[in-house]
Amino acid sequence: MLWLGVAYLGALAALFLTAFWGQNSFTGEVERVWNVDNFRTLVTVDVYRTITLRTLGIAALVTVLDAVIAFPVALYMAKVASPRAQRLLVIAVLMPLWASYLVKAYAWRSMLGHGGLVSWLARPFGLDTPGYGLAGLIIVLAYLWLPYMILPVYAGLERLPDSLLEASADLGARNVSTLARVVLPMAMPAVVAGSIFTFSLSMGDYIAVKIVGGANQMLGNVVYDNVGAANNLPLAAAVATVPVVVMLGYLAAARRTGALEQL
Amino acid sequence: MKKIAAAVGACLLTLVAGCGTSSGGSSTTSGGVFTAPDVPQKKSLGAKEGALNILAWPGYAEDGSNDPKTNWVTPFEKQTGCTTTVKYFGTSDEAVTLMKTGEYDVVSASGDASLRLVASGDVAPVNTGLISSWADIRPFLKDRPWNSVKGQMYGIPQGWGANLLMWRTDTVKPAPTDWGAVFAKNSPYAGKITAYDAPIYIADAALYLMQTKPALGIKNPYALDQKQLAAAVALLKVQRPQVSEYWNDYLKEVSAFTSGDTVLGTTWQLITGLLQADKVPVKAIFPKGGSTGWSDTWMVSAKSKHSNCAYAWMDYITSAKVNAESAYYFGEAPANVKACDLVPDKTFCDTFHAADKAFADQIWYWTTPIQQCLDGRKNVQCTDYGDWTQAWTEIKG
Numbered sequence: 001m002l003w004l005g006v007a008y009l010g011a012l013a014a015l016f017l018t019a020f021w022g023q024n025s026f027t028g029e030v031e032r033v034w035n036v037d038n039f040r041t042l043v044t045v046d047v048y049r050t051i052t053l054r055t056l057g058i059a060a061l062v063t064v065l066d067a068v069i070a071f072p073v074a075l076y077m078a079k080v081a082s083p084r085a086q087r088l089l090v091i092a093v094l095m096p097l098w099a100s101y102l103v104k105a106y107a108w109r110s111m112l113g114h115g116g117l118v119s120w121l122a123r124p125f126g127l128d129t130p131g132y133g134l135a136g137l138i139i140v141l142a143y144l145w146l147p148y149m150i151l152p153v154y155a156g157l158e159r160l161p162d163s164l165l166e167a168s169a170d171l172g173a174r175n176v177s178t179l180a181r182v183v184l185p186m187a188m189p190a191v192v193a194g195s196i197f198t199f200s201l202s203m204g205d206y207i208a209v210k211i212v213g214g215a216n217q218m219l220g221n222v223v224y225d226n227v228g229a230a231n232n233l234p235l236a237a238a239v240a241t242v243p244v245v246v247m248l249g250y251l252a253a254a255r256r257t258g259a260l261e262q263l
Numbered sequence: 264m265k266k267i268a269a270a271v272g273a274c275l276l277t278l279v280a281g282c283g284t285s286s287g288g289s290s291t292t293s294g295g296v297f298t299a300p301d302v303p304q305k306k307s308l309g310a311k312e313g314a315l316n317i318l319a320w321p322g323y324a325e326d327g328s329n330d331p332k333t334n335w336v337t338p339f340e341k342q343t344g345c346t347t348t349v350k351y352f353g354t355s356d357e358a359v360t361l362m363k364t365g366e367y368d369v370v371s372a373s374g375d376a377s378l379r380l381v382a383s384g385d386v387a388p389v390n391t392g393l394i395s396s397w398a399d400i401r402p403f404l405k406d407r408p409w410n411s412v413k414g415q416m417y418g419i420p421q422g423w424g425a426n427l428l429m430w431r432t433d434t435v436k437p438a439p440t441d442w443g444a445v446f447a448k449n450s451p452y453a454g455k456i457t458a459y460d461a462p463i464y465i466a467d468a469a470l471y472l473m474q475t476k477p478a479l480g481i482k483n484p485y486a487l488d489q490k491q492l493a494a495a496v497a498l499l500k501v502q503r504p505q506v507s508e509y510w511n512d513y514l515k516e517v518s519a520f521t522s523g524d525t526v527l528g529t530t531w532q533l534i535t536g537l538l539q540a541d542k543v544p545v546k547a548i549f550p551k552g553g554s555t556g557w558s559d560t561w562m563v564s565a566k567s568k569h570s571n572c573a574y575a576w577m578d579y580i581t582s583a584k585v586n587a588e589s590a591y592y593f594g595e596a597p598a599n600v601k602a603c604d605l606v607p608d609k610t611f612c613d614t615f616h617a618a619d620k621a622f623a624d625q626i627w628y629w630t631t632p633i634q635q636c637l638d639g640r641k642n643v644q645c646t647d648y649g650d651w652t653q654a655w656t657e658i659k660g
Binding site for chain 1: 360383454503506507508509518522523524649652653656657659660
């Protein structure tokens, strides 16, 4: 607990304090003068609002995409597959996590490029690769974070007693209505739990967007550019508080669904 | 600085041939901009410390990992006993940030980084008397506003060159001749254009406006008032939707041109060389109307724990033979006069106009924009680098 308090919350507090300092624009030295200029910049300059909204949109789309893909996969794993197949599937889902994030992102870069695998696969359908940009980025992020959605949903569905499904069938419900009125409501906290991972990981990402996101930037890039390029640590700290605030709100909302008990 | 800027500006505007009129020792004019912090310079060389951390532009401190034949770090280690680590950086801003950590002993700083490093006290003045290759450095690179303050050198020049315009010869036809190719509205290559990902790229747009919109009155692309900066930003916002990717990692640009995801944009000679070695059909030119460029200086950290190894490195890397190798590999004009006789390709120094001061003066070297207008205007305040950084974020959107 002490470790958590000092190392984690302490760092967050330091981050928040730094956001109230300024910077000498020529030498890049941090000037320890208290002001709220950084937050004023965040609110008044349009581009930061655009980037925040874009980041939220990407995170939301990635989360929805992951939930839609993960739910049937997890349902099959938990309720249909034999115990042996179940174990193999869990390993298969975990397998991509053994490979480096960068390797996967660069693999997607070559797949999404012109003349890459995606355009080759899409050509028979008269389509082309989305190329480097938002669409490509959402695909890559959804791929990268998919295991973090499948596993909580799988765990949640596994806890769902088979007797409930049988009861539903005995009462005359078809599979579809069992799914919609029994399975989905009970699995919802697990989906929300998974979405905490996919949403927060997407919010903070800045590497995938550099590799496959084309010329787009996310909040993470603004932080990165202000730390690495402009060396404006105070502004970077102010920008970094945005995802923290968003995630606090998200966690508070998730808590109401009982999702935190699912983790 | 102002004198040179004004002289070069006049040359470009009137297209007069003889641009070599500005004097080299113009550091007095930059003296009014800031006073350098009092950092002591090294008095004499001592025993080597056995270790050295280098911060360099890609291609300046090759250790054989890219190409076994291109290696001047290992011979240096053997010669001096300084075990060397090299860290590459992609933008001048990154270099400034990394130098602030105090972990690096020497840095190859461009003009848009060097003065900021001097002003923040992160680099120490260099005692040129301790550098044996100093006598061979081209006189027109000594005591320049980006590597000295009030006649005190803060580093040893490495070389200089221009940002080039590169395109894929198989897709871009007819061949472009000037920067209009990347700034045009509704370019046929929309979505396949690239640009350098750093606030300093705003100067490229300003340089283009300087020639195409004289009404704006831009005399120096690094001295922009609010209105001129807004015009440059507007131009870059026209370019933005046509850009496939911005690059600051040279390998990323190599991969984008190889796959054809990018077919047109700014480049360094180093990147063109790598692509041509891989048989990618690209060509790069120094565009009509001039270009931005760099003039790089090896500087030593004020906090260096290995300053003797650092001096040994500065001496070694700017010596005729090694300067020839690194400049040849990177694709820039070497700073050492004798290097031109040692490069494998005898036409090399002519290609890069190494001895041609007039040509060197046509390049707008990366310089940090500051509030005092670099073009000598007194009646307005210019936008500084902080404004440019902010503008760059807005351009990218």
